[in-house]
Amino acid sequence: VVGTAVALLAATVGVPAAQGVAPMPVTATFVVEQRVALTLSSATLTFPDANPETQPQLGALEGPLTIRARAAGQPGTTAVLTLQASDDLRSGLDVIPAGAITWTASGPGFVPGTLSSTTAQTVGTWATPGQHVGAQTFLLANSWQYAVGSYSVRLTYTLVTP
Amino acid sequence: MNAMSGNRIGLLSCFLLLGCASVASAQRSALEVTPAAFSFPSADPDTTPVIDAPPLQVHYRVTGNPAQWMITVRAQDALTSGMSTIDVSNESWTATPAPPFNSGTLSTMDQTLAQGTGNAHAFASVTFSLRNSWNYSAGTYSQTLIFTLVTP
Numbered sequence: 001v002v003g004t005a006v007a008l009l010a011a012t013v014g015v016p017a018a019q020g021v022a023p024m025p026v027t028a029t030f031v032v033e034q035r036v037a038l039t040l041s042s043a044t045l046t047f048p049d050a051n052p053e054t055q056p057q058l059g060a061l062e063g064p065l066t067i068r069a070r071a072a073g074q075p076g077t078t079a080v081l082t083l084q085a086s087d088d089l090r091s092g093l094d095v096i097p098a099g100a101i102t103w104t105a106s107g108p109g110f111v112p113g114t115l116s117s118t119t120a121q122t123v124g125t126w127a128t129p130g131q132h133v134g135a136q137t138f139l140l141a142n143s144w145q146y147a148v149g150s151y152s153v154r155l156t157y158t159l160v161t162p
Numbered sequence: 163m164n165a166m167s168g169n170r171i172g173l174l175s176c177f178l179l180l181g182c183a184s185v186a187s188a189q190r191s192a193l194e195v196t197p198a199a200f201s202f203p204s205a206d207p208d209t210t211p212v213i214d215a216p217p218l219q220v221h222y223r224v225t226g227n228p229a230q231w232m233i234t235v236r237a238q239d240a241l242t243s244g245m246s247t248i249d250v251s252n253e254s255w256t257a258t259p260a261p262p263f264n265s266g267t268l269s270t271m272d273q274t275l276a277q278g279t280g281n282a283h284a285f286a287s288v289t290f291s292l293r294n295s296w297n298y299s300a301g302t303y304s305q306t307l308i309f310t311l312v313t314p
Contacts, residue, residue, distance in 0.1 A: 024194065024195045026197075030303040032298045071296070072207075074301070
């Protein structure tokens with residue numbers, strides 16, 4: 001009889017099905033804030049002097065400007081990158097209109113355009129979220145009408161997501 | 163006469179032993195994970211490609227000297243914010259002491275967080291990490307993780 005009891009005990013303890021305490025739920029949260037970031041391959045663009053007859057279009061010495069735009073926005077929204085000149089190119093009292101600078105574009109969402117000092121021009125648009133890499137190749141329309149001098153202007157890129 | 167007495171004693175022993183086995187089984191394990199909620203801090207993916215959450219403390223106790231015990235963890239679902247999701251494969255953990263704890267990648271299937279044999283009673287620290295990305299939509303994401311202590 002004692003042997004039977006031991007056998008029953010062994011059968012009870014040896015049940016192969018797994019047991020366990022009640023599962024412990026733990027809640028994880030993560031807040032993704034709306035944010036944008038922009039990286040340019042160069043902070044300057046330099047157009048070299050050249051004969052307008054042989055070089056009617058001047059390319060920047062820095063070559064194509066590589067842009068990396070990142071945007072974490074609300075789903076279904078669009079990130080927009082724009083470019084605006086602070087003024088025309090100026091050298092003392094001499095002026096080259098900002099519109100003399102144009103660009104071609106490469107990369108998904110990047111578009112060509114013409115610089116303006118009065119209106120921000122679109123460089124690219126993308127659905128958010130995501131990061132996008134492209135390039136702008138700037139050209140300056142050369143002319144005999146430009147007075148001798150060293151011209152400069154500040155360009156401002158703005159990346160926004162609603 | 164003697165044989166009947168022997169049977170009665172034997173049956174009594176049987177019930178007592180079964181009762182003891184039942185009690186021992188019910189007290190075999192305990193698991194506590196604190197805190198019951200944690201957050202991955204918001205961070206710029208450029209500067210913080212991997213986000214560490216504050217560590218969780220796991221308190222476990224195994225009695226009854228089982229041949230094997232195991233603590234598992236799984237996610238009920240992806241990190242979710244409305245229609246936006248972050249796949250659980252972007253989440254991993256590290257844990258100490260190792261062993262019996264080990265590191266791993268989160269899944270919606272049970273993953274082994276720790277395992278051992280025999281009795282155990284200890285505290286452990288588990289830190290979850292999230293791969294950060296610009297591909298996550300803005301929003302407040304949440305998910306439920308399930309910790310389970312399993313004994314045979």
